[in-house]
Amino acid sequence: MYTLTVDQKRYSCLENESVLDVLVRENVNLSYACKKGTCHSCLVRSIDIKPPKPAQAGLKNTLINQNYFLACQCYPLQDMHIKLPNQSEFYRMGTVTVNTLLNRNTMLLVIAFEDAFEFNAGQFVNLQRSDGLTRSYSIANVPQESNQLEFHIRRLPGGKFSSWLHDEIRIGDSIAVSEPRGHCFYLPERREQGLLLVGTGTGLAPLAGILTDALRHGHAGPIHLFHGSRHFEDLYRIDEMQQLAAQHANFHYMPCLSGNPVPDGFSAGRVNDVALSHFSDLKDWRIFLCGHPEMVNQMKKMTFLKGASMADIYTDAFIVSST
Amino acid sequence: MSATLYERIGGEAAVNAAVELFYRKVLNDYRINRFFNNTDMDTQLAKQKAFFTMAFGGPNNYTGQDMRNAHARLVKMGLAEEHFNAVMEHLGATMVELNVPADLIAEAAAIAESTRKDVLGK
Numbered sequence: 001m002y003t004l005t006v007d008q009k010r011y012s013c014l015e016n017e018s019v020l021d022v023l024v025r026e027n028v029n030l031s032y033a034c035k036k037g038t039c040h041s042c043l044v045r046s047i048d049i050k051p052p053k054p055a056q057a058g059l060k061n062t063l064i065n066q067n068y069f070l071a072c073q074c075y076p077l078q079d080m081h082i083k084l085p086n087q088s089e090f091y092r093m094g095t096v097t098v099n100t101l102l103n104r105n106t107m108l109l110v111i112a113f114e115d116a117f118e119f120n121a122g123q124f125v126n127l128q129r130s131d132g133l134t135r136s137y138s139i140a141n142v143p144q145e146s147n148q149l150e151f152h153i154r155r156l157p158g159g160k161f162s163s164w165l166h167d168e169i170r171i172g173d174s175i176a177v178s179e180p181r182g183h184c185f186y187l188p189e190r191r192e193q194g195l196l197l198v199g200t201g202t203g204l205a206p207l208a209g210i211l212t213d214a215l216r217h218g219h220a221g222p223i224h225l226f227h228g229s230r231h232f233e234d235l236y237r238i239d240e241m242q243q244l245a246a247q248h249a250n251f252h253y254m255p256c257l258s259g260n261p262v263p264d265g266f267s268a269g270r271v272n273d274v275a276l277s278h279f280s281d282l283k284d285w286r287i288f289l290c291g292h293p294e295m296v297n298q299m300k301k302m303t304f305l306k307g308a309s310m311a312d313i314y315t316d317a318f319i320v321s322s323t
Numbered sequence: 324m325s326a327t328l329y330e331r332i333g334g335e336a337a338v339n340a341a342v343e344l345f346y347r348k349v350l351n352d353y354r355i356n357r358f359f360n361n362t363d364m365d366t367q368l369a370k371q372k373a374f375f376t377m378a379f380g381g382p383n384n385y386t387g388q389d390m391r392n393a394h395a396r397l398v399k400m401g402l403a404e405e406h407f408n409a410v411m412e413h414l415g416a417t418m419v420e421l422n423v424p425a426d427l428i429a430e431a432a433a434i435a436e437s438t439r440k441d442v443l444g445k
């Protein structure tokens with residue numbers, strides 16, 4: 001008999017009971033449906049140990065890497081500490097060290113922490129204002145000794161949180177930051193694989209983190225980054241990306257503009273169309289899609305139809321909050 | 324004891340090879356892709372993996388009632404015989420593409436065929 005610990009409460013797991021069986025018996029609130037490992041509704045996370053292998057069958061490798069597993073398929077082999085998806089989040093305080101504009105509506109926000117902040121480049125966190133207002137933002141850098149997180153904050157029309165960050169936050173202010181989340185990030189494996197990165201607007205934030213991470217791991221396969229927006233003034237970090245492309249023979253950067261005018265060196269058209277027209281076959285490619293939900297969903301389907309395996313497609317769709 | 328269909332057909336590796344080929348065919352088929360749109364693709368793929376495991380005679384505990392419940396929403400959208408036939412077509416074509424021997428294809432097709440009434444809510 002093993003003990004399951006959830007949110008400081010302890011439950012006994014009897015022989016032949018799955019983690020889900022125990023949680024249901026104890027009336028712990030967790031959504032589930034098929035109980036067959038198919039629907040992935042009961043996805044939870046092991047905080048300390050690697051869960052039993054069968055409980056991770058069919059999960060994305062970035063979820064497996066973070067010890068996520070399916071409660072219905074998990075028959076514990078030892079005591080486990082489990083985190084549920086709806087469990088309250090742990091926030092820590094950081095200090096704003098940089099708030100400069102990257103273009104006319106996007107701010108570079110850097111938050112520093114006293115202790116190490118562990119994350120995978122490409123993940124996101126929730127930022128929280130003192131009144132509780134909370135928004136998700138992608139981390140744009142890779143883990144560093146300086147314990148800093150970098151964000152690209154686009155000012156949204158009528159956006160309460162982004163306006164607050166743009167207009168009121170000052171250097172030295174404190175801000176609450178959640179634990180990192182999400183499974184759109186680079187794992188250093190299959191280094192010869194081609195990487196296709198496609199993003200709109202501040203979708204560049206997670207992609208820049210993923211790109212830096214891949215390059216510093218010595219990723220050897222070709223890496224193509226397509227960054228798009230409507231107008232030239234809404235792109236950013238163009239010089240930096242061009243410089244990176246000059247320094248790394250396997251990295252290719254293409255800024256795309258769907259509106260007019262389109263200066264030399266830029267592609268005309270929507271970033272998804274431009275990217276797709278570049279490749280006749282995406283078999284064995286690893287794909288990262290970040291930004292506008294419509295672009296992300298459309299590209300997910302199109303890259304799959306062009307031969308990419310679903311397990312190799314990582315996405316982060318930016319849902320705009322309505323409250 | 325002779326090997327099960329699932330073992331003869333290649334087990335989980337065969338399911339993994341088949342499921343993406345099959346899903347691409349389905350998404351490209353205008354007759355049926357509306358039933359597969361507006362669902363999360365990762366979830367959809369996991370379901371199709373379960374479907375293939377079942378069709379290949381692999382370990383599953385799906386009941387007819389599960390099949391009914393899972394497809395009830397689609398039946399309301401107009402899911403009918405011709406759509407089931409189209410899926411059967413792609414199932415067969417996928418196995419042919421993977422060089423599965425004809426007798427095993429027939430066995431798998433018979434298992435899939437046995438779900439017809441439940442899937443269509445009849």
